[in-house]
Amino acid sequence: MTHKKILKLLESVKNGKTTVEQAYERLKDIPFEDLSHTKIDHHRVVRKGLQEVIFGEGKSIHQINDIIRAMQNKGLDILVTRVSKETGSELTALFPVGVYNSDARCFYIRKDLSVKGKGSILVMSAGTSDISIAEETYITSIFFGNKTERLYDVGVAGIHRLIENMDLLKQARVIVVVAGMEGALPSIVAGMVGVPVIGVPTSIGYGASFGGLSALLAMLNSCSTVSVFNIDNGFGAAYFATLINRL
Numbered sequence: 001m002t003h004k005k006i007l008k009l010l011e012s013v014k015n016g017k018t019t020v021e022q023a024y025e026r027l028k029d030i031p032f033e034d035l036s037h038t039k040i041d042h043h044r045v046v047r048k049g050l051q052e053v054i055f056g057e058g059k060s061i062h063q064i065n066d067i068i069r070a071m072q073n074k075g076l077d078i079l080v081t082r083v084s085k086e087t088g089s090e091l092t093a094l095f096p097v098g099v100y101n102s103d104a105r106c107f108y109i110r111k112d113l114s115v116k117g118k119g120s121i122l123v124m125s126a127g128t129s130d131i132s133i134a135e136e137t138y139i140t141s142i143f144f145g146n147k148t149e150r151l152y153d154v155g156v157a158g159i160h161r162l163i164e165n166m167d168l169l170k171q172a173r174v175i176v177v178v179a180g181m182e183g184a185l186p187s188i189v190a191g192m193v194g195v196p197v198i199g200v201p202t203s204i205g206y207g208a209s210f211g212g213l214s215a216l217l218a219m220l221n222s223c224s225t226v227s228v229f230n231i232d233n234g235f236g237a238a239y240f241a242t243l244i245n246r247l
Contacts, residue, residue: 005075006046033074035066042074050144050242053235056107057082061090068095068109078109079143081136081235104135104234108143116145117245119173121238123148124189126155126179129204134178136234137200137241141176144242156184169193174241177226178234180204183215190224196244199226200237 012018031043045051054067064087068078078098083091088100091107098109121141125134131152141148149172154162162185169175175193177186178200186199199222201215208214212231219228229237 033070035070037063038067040067040070042071042076045076049246050239051076053140053143053239054078054080055082056080056084056087056105061087061094064091065094072109077112077143078107079140080107081105081140083107101135101139103132104139105132106136106139108139110143112145114145115147117147117173117242118247119245120147120149120171121241121245122168122172122175123150123238124154124175124177124185125152126177126181126183126185127157127204128153130178130180130202133200133202133232133234134176137176137178137238140235140238141241144238146242146245154185155179155181156188159188162188166192174198174244176200176234176237176241178202178237179219180212180215181206181209183218186219186226186228187222187224190222190226196241197224197226198237198241199228200234201228201231203232 009023013020013023033040033042041052054064056064064080071078083105085102088107092098092100095109098107100107123134123138125131134152138148138150149168151165151168172195174196175189176198177189179185180202183201186197190197199219201212201219203212216231219226
């Protein structure tokens with residue numbers, strides 16, 4: 001329940017249109033709803049302005065189903081990240097209105113299509129192999145109501161591909177750069193624009209990339225100012241970009 005809905009409910013009680021008992025029934029699960037296996041933080045949307053999202057990895061289809069239905073009962077849209085193709089197919093069968101994006105490994109049900117950000121978010125990938133994480137970022141950003149653009153496969157191996165798209169970079173209010181291998185692209189982008197740049201290292205690369213550790217350290221040691229998220233954490237980057245875009 002958003003702060004606007006809470007205020008509307010309280011106003012309804014004040015005007016005698018809703019009883020105290022009815023209001024209690026609607027508010028009793030704040031701050032959370034206990035499903036025994038999961039405690040859903042319904043209050044998060046009031047505290048943060050952004051609702052809770054379901055991390056699908058490690059959860060059974062039964063658990064995810066319970067969580068989705070509980071959130072729907074509160075009128076919330078649904079985003080489940082890190083969902084396998086098998087689980088995605090099961091969720092689509094259970095919730096036909098939902099969409100499964102196999103590249104992003106995300107399942108979502110989005111009814112609120114309003115745009116809430118002040119500007120646009122640009123999601124970039126250094127290589128085609130980084131697109132899975134970039135798509136998780138893109139889907140999450142769209143889910144949270146941001147106008148979001150994509151620019152993929154513009155890494156340092158062919159820097160002219162980036163330079164040819166500078167107009168797109170200049171239009172963005174926040175840029176998320178997803179890169180594996182040596183992780184150099186966020187530093188280059190941050191040195192060329194005057195907006196916040198968020199780097200997401202991926203686990204893509206050969207042996208000495210150490211599963212994304214090399215890219216992570218390169219971004220942390222950037223001479224340009226880059227905010228860095230954990231390896232493969234496209235969701236976290238999109239969440240943070242959303243907060244910036246609403247300021």
